[in-house]
Amino acid sequence: xxxxxxxxxxxxxxxxxxxxxxxxxxxxxxxxxxxxxxxxxxxxxxxxxxxxxxxxxxxxxxxxxxxxxxxxxxxxxxxxxxxxxxxxxxxxxxxxxxxxxxxxxxxxxxxxxxxxxxxxxxxxxxxxxxxxxxxxxxxxxxxxxxx
Amino acid sequence: xxxxxxxxxxxxxxxxxxxxxxxxxxxxxxxxxxxxxxxxxxxxxxxxxxxxxxxxxxxxxxxxxxxxxxxxxxxxxxxxxxxxxxxxxxxxxxxxxxxxxxxxxxxxxxxxxxxxxxxxxxxxxxxxxxxxxxxxxxxxxxxxxxxxxxxxxxxxxxxxxxxxxx
Numbered sequence: 001x002x003x004x005x006x007x008x009x010x011x012x013x014x015x016x017x018x019x020x021x022x023x024x025x026x027x028x029x030x031x032x033x034x035x036x037x038x039x040x041x042x043x044x045x046x047x048x049x050x051x052x053x054x055x056x057x058x059x060x061x062x063x064x065x066x067x068x069x070x071x072x073x074x075x076x077x078x079x080x081x082x083x084x085x086x087x088x089x090x091x092x093x094x095x096x097x098x099x100x101x102x103x104x105x106x107x108x109x110x111x112x113x114x115x116x117x118x119x120x121x122x123x124x125x126x127x128x129x130x131x132x133x134x135x136x137x138x139x140x141x142x143x144x145x146x147x
Numbered sequence: 148x149x150x151x152x153x154x155x156x157x158x159x160x161x162x163x164x165x166x167x168x169x170x171x172x173x174x175x176x177x178x179x180x181x182x183x184x185x186x187x188x189x190x191x192x193x194x195x196x197x198x199x200x201x202x203x204x205x206x207x208x209x210x211x212x213x214x215x216x217x218x219x220x221x222x223x224x225x226x227x228x229x230x231x232x233x234x235x236x237x238x239x240x241x242x243x244x245x246x247x248x249x250x251x252x253x254x255x256x257x258x259x260x261x262x263x264x265x266x267x268x269x270x271x272x273x274x275x276x277x278x279x280x281x282x283x284x285x286x287x288x289x290x291x292x293x294x295x296x297x298x299x300x301x302x303x304x305x306x307x308x309x310x311x312x313x
Contacts, residue, residue, distance in 0.1 A: 001222075001313060016181075017185075019178075019181075020177075020178055020181030020182065020184075020185065022178060050223060051223065084165075084167055084170055085170075088171075088174065089164075089165060089166060089167040089170060089171065090164045090165075090166060091166060091168075091171055092158060092160055092162065092164075092166060095156075095158045095160060100156045100158070101156075102154070102155050102156055103155060103156060106155070106171075106175050132160060132162055134162070134164065144162070
């Protein structure tokens, strides 16, 4: 298969798979997630290159991946809905000290994860000290404490 | 239908963010369907829809000769066509040239003593008198459906069907 087509198929496939797996997959990287990422990158590399290890094929693939990334960035900039579909949107998971359980359940976030972020960012001790916690597009949890 | 107990909390906050909760809800539904799709792919792969499994194993008989091969194969991934004869010696195996254009023959065991070409076929000739098993190793170099008629000793016709995944 043409390297450009191969790059396009793999890029879109990875985009869809990671989107389906949810936000926490990439952000809350445990040792096992790290190993999983290494395996995925190795598998992807084989699918991308096939048995063509030439410098030209590598250059074509790098250009293709960069080009696709550029196209997606431009599309996200021009069409905000496209950005929300491909990358998601932030989600409030704690509102005025109260964890929003159903939302947390949907995005597989535990209270421990929120408290970890609260301790890490502001040294907070209790859930009641958090005004808002937001699960961001990139999967990180941001904390807004009561002032 | 979503029962009130399962309803996602709707809130009003002072935060300046575009939460798009309806899109989140739709996204979670699609995500669930995606998980079913992923598990479906895993199951079908285990069963052999993408090669190497019960859905893929094919056995064809023609007289005393049995041929085993994979119905579903993948591009650039080695596959085997195993021909077994219960009684007769196999002196010649003929494969169509069109077939060999799409599946490159990389190894034949036992090694043929000679090859020659006829109108549409490549003939592999084996010496001896007790040759009862031949394994042909092939690497697919095309995509899609491929049908071919293989000839054993110029008489027994075995139709091979492959689907090659990219």
